[in-house]
Amino acid sequence: MSARVAVVGAGAWGTALANVAAEASGSLVPLIGRDREEMTEIAERRVNARRLPGVRLNRSVLPTDDLATLVGARFVLVVTPTQTLRDVAAAIRPHLGSRAVVVACCKGVERGSLALPHAVLAEALPGVPGALLSGPSFADDVARGLPTAVTLAAADEDVAGAAATALATRSFRPYRSTDVAGVALGGAAKNVLAIAAGVVEGAGLGESAAAALIARGFAELARLGSALGARPETLSGLSGLGDLVLTATSEKSRNFSLGLALGRGAPRPEKLAEGAATAGALVALARGHDVEMPISAAVAEVVDGRLSVAEAIERLLARPLRAEA
Numbered sequence: 001m002s003a004r005v006a007v008v009g010a011g012a013w014g015t016a017l018a019n020v021a022a023e024a025s026g027s028l029v030p031l032i033g034r035d036r037e038e039m040t041e042i043a044e045r046r047v048n049a050r051r052l053p054g055v056r057l058n059r060s061v062l063p064t065d066d067l068a069t070l071v072g073a074r075f076v077l078v079v080t081p082t083q084t085l086r087d088v089a090a091a092i093r094p095h096l097g098s099r100a101v102v103v104a105c106c107k108g109v110e111r112g113s114l115a116l117p118h119a120v121l122a123e124a125l126p127g128v129p130g131a132l133l134s135g136p137s138f139a140d141d142v143a144r145g146l147p148t149a150v151t152l153a154a155a156d157e158d159v160a161g162a163a164a165t166a167l168a169t170r171s172f173r174p175y176r177s178t179d180v181a182g183v184a185l186g187g188a189a190k191n192v193l194a195i196a197a198g199v200v201e202g203a204g205l206g207e208s209a210a211a212a213l214i215a216r217g218f219a220e221l222a223r224l225g226s227a228l229g230a231r232p233e234t235l236s237g238l239s240g241l242g243d244l245v246l247t248a249t250s251e252k253s254r255n256f257s258l259g260l261a262l263g264r265g266a267p268r269p270e271k272l273a274e275g276a277a278t279a280g281a282l283v284a285l286a287r288g289h290d291v292e293m294p295i296s297a298a299v300a301e302v303v304d305g306r307l308s309v310a311e312a313i314e315r316l317l318a319r320p321l322r323a324e325a
């Protein structure tokens with residue numbers, strides 16, 4: 001029997017989503033990783049000890065390194081870093097059935113092309129319906145069954161609705177949307193802004209500065225969103241402001257934690273922080289639309305080592321006074 005949902009990418013988020021999909025569908029969910037040894041170990045121990053420790057896999061999750069197990073799946077979730085999405089899309093292409101919908105679950109902007117995840121999917125998988133899952137959702141919270149609401153976006157509302165239904169459980173609530181660009185932008189930008197929020201905390205700039213960072217960060221996200229034709233209610237919804245508030249205020253966020261280390265002058269954590277790879281691409285995308293993103297630009301320069309944290313703070317505080325909106 002073919003699976004209704006398959007997950008490609010066995011990191012923290014892929015593992016959590018495989019558990020969700022298994023609970024939602026009650027049927028087999030292949031969880032496909034690229035390292036055979038690691039996937040064998042996960043299959044034997046029923047836990048992804050490296051990426052999502054302490055969380056038992058649902059009995060219907062099938063850990064494997066075999067991409068062919070996704071054949072026939074209606075919804076294929078791609079849960080790898082944004083910078084790998086194009087390659088992974090190409091790798092799954094031969095295995096996709098005629099009714100397959102590919103759901104990108106990453107948050108970022110592709111370097112070089114400056115494409116958001118839905119645009120990468122459209123280019124890499126022409127003719128295959130694409131969708132995007134984003135929103136405030138720590139893998140660990142979701143895996144523990146804590147209440148979570150996310151956005152599932154697709155150009156076709158029926159596709160978004162069907163994918164949302166396929167993943168909904170009592171505690172995991174996907175809201176559907178057709179504003180794919182707005183949802184994609186919110187997820188990408190909030191990771192960059194979360195790094196800035198971590199810097200504010202790490203450098204000891206205080207709670208007032210932390211609130212100002214979220215508000216002014218959201219203002220630059222909204223400026224670019226408007227230029228890209230995103231709906232304001234998407235930007236202030238789960239995948240925009242919702243996810244920004246989560247990741248800009250919690251040390252559980254890997255992006256915030258990177259900022260915290262930079263602000264303290266401590267070594268960078270080794271975990272994935274999508275905002276670091278995305279910052280420069282986000283700013284270049286904004287520049288192409290004549291949109292200024294001063295906070296994101298400072299993050300891009302700090303993570304690339306071109307600007308010190310002290311210089312970044314100095315530069316932002318020296319900006320000319322202007323109208324708030």
Ligand SMILES: NC(=O)C1=CN([C@@H]2O[C@H](COP(=O)(O)OP(=O)(O)OC[C@H]3O[C@@H](n4cnc5c(N)ncnc54)[C@H](O)[C@@H]3O)[C@@H](O)[C@H]2O)C=CC1
Binds near residue numbers: 012013034107272
């Ligand atoms: N962890 C979380 O709480 C959440 C993460 N996300 C997003 O999900 C995406 C993945 O993040 P995580 O799973 O947390 O990261 P992770 O670092 O735990 O896992 C990433 C996984 O991708 C795999 N991978 C990397 N390059 C690959 C390639 N070329 N081909 C196949 N697999 C490859 C790695 O082996 C690893 O298993 C990111 O875009 C992140 O922003 C979204 C919501 C929540």
Ligand SMILES: O=C(CO)COP(=O)(O)O
Binds near residue numbers: 273274
């Ligand atoms: O996207 C996330 C929560 O919505 C996870 O954030 P981090 O990638 O910063 O850990």
